[in-house]
Amino acid sequence: MKGTDVDQRPEGSSDPVAPGLRTEGSHPTRTCVGCRRRDHQSHVMRVVARPIDGRIIAVIDERRRLSGRGAWLHPDPACMETAIKRRAFTRAFRGPVDVAQLAADFPAYLERRTGRPDSPPSSLKAGQYPHGNPMRTQR
Numbered sequence: 027m028k029g030t031d032v033d034q035r036p037e038g039s040s041d042p043v044a045p046g047l048r049t050e051g052s053h054p055t056r057t058c059v060g061c062r063r064r065d066h067q068s069h070v071m072r073v074v075a076r077p078i079d080g081r082i083i084a085v086i087d088e089r090r091r092l093s094g095r096g097a098w099l100h101p102d103p104a105c106m107e108t109a110i111k112r113r114a115f116t117r118a119f120r121g122p123v124d125v126a127q128l129a130a131d132f133p134a135y136l137e138r139r140t141g142r143p144d145s146p147p148s149s150l151k152a153g154q155y156p157h158g159n160p161m162r163t164q165r
């Protein structure tokens with residue numbers, strides 16, 4: 027009988043996701059302002075605030091070349107909706123920002139990104155934005 031056995035776990039634990047870990051240079055990650063999840067930079071789109079006509083307008087920075095403060099968002103209608111509802115862009119850009127243009131450009135951007143105009147996301151069809159009735163019964 028051995029009574030000195032220490033409870034030994036096999037090393038090499040592989041946590042699929044370790045939140046809070048800093049990520050090394052080659053795989054830059056960004057936090058989506060919608061769902062607040064970190065994701066690889068290439069999986070999120072960049073949004074920048076540009077001063078136009080004395081107002082601050084949020085626009086999609088498709089080439090990621092525009093200067094200025096950026097926010098990151100999944101190309102996902104759900105994330106966009108959440109971000110707008112939470113005023114996440116206002117927070118990200120540290121001031122009031124007009125997201126109407128952003129919301130208007132978004133469906134077209136999605137089409138361009140996926141390359142298939144005929145692949146509507148589950149709940150929202152492209153071009154069909156809920157104005158006036160943002161209520162979603164999702165249980």
Ligand SMILES: [Zn+2]
Nearest residue numbers: 058061100105
């Ligand atoms: Zn997201």
